[in-house]
Amino acid sequence: MKKAIGTTQTHETCLTAEQAKHPKEDFFTGADKSCRYEHFNWGDGKIDMKLVCARPDATQTMQMTGTYEPNSYQMAMSVASKGSSPMETMNMKMTVDAKRVGDCEGSKG
Template sequence: MRLPILPLMALSTALALAGCGSGKTVTATNESVSDVAKKVSDAGLHFNPGRWESTMKFVKLDMEGMPPEAKEMMGKMLGKGRTFASCLTKEEAEKPDAKFFGQADERCKYDSFSMGGGKIDAKMTCKAEQGPQTMTMVGNYTADTYQMTMSINGMGPQGKAMSMQMDLSAKHNGECTGKEEGKSGAVG
């Protein structure tokens, strides 16, 4: 099964939200990913550079007309985490660009975005091959950690209604090792 574009961008978006800014808040309504990235950067919300270990766990996955075999396979994935490591450079941490926040090609826009005081609340709409998809993100962050719940609704393969929910968490884990990109392993 090919996943919609939103889950593929989830890790980079979530990592971007791990910023810390003493009392700074960024809000946006009906703005592009690049405009929101610029607002966050201009607000001076800084991120801790180095190695980040993120875990993504599927909590719910429903798809209209899913064959029983596929449902069973998906059921086995629910509740199991996948851990990914990434390296955030000092430059990326100080001045994140639109790619850091997800789809830089502007297929996505934030319907609403609020980040400040250790809380994130956002709703994003993307134009996917199958049709529009909506993602909501709600969570908490510090300079070194984040926890977030993401819900995605839209059309899946063959134009069937689809919804999924993921829990994301991450922690800063020291200096980059050079082995972060593309490395992942199962947890939980």
């Protein structure tokens, strides 16, 4: 974990134009059914979400706030993970800077 502090990770995800304009709640959770949003607000250039993932061994709470434009978004994220003992408790803060890098491979738009 200490090695990850101050590092940058890069990921690419292919979205259709419609998905980028109106992301659905599963954009951040994928198929994980153990997660639910307390609120999911993505509109008028602002992002405000709170996601709770309750698993048998731990509960994670993620709060995400930020702004977006047609080709990018920026978010501050905080993640609190609580297990059954103090040793299984973790808090993280990170920033996300996302930008459009081009069309999906094989797509026309």
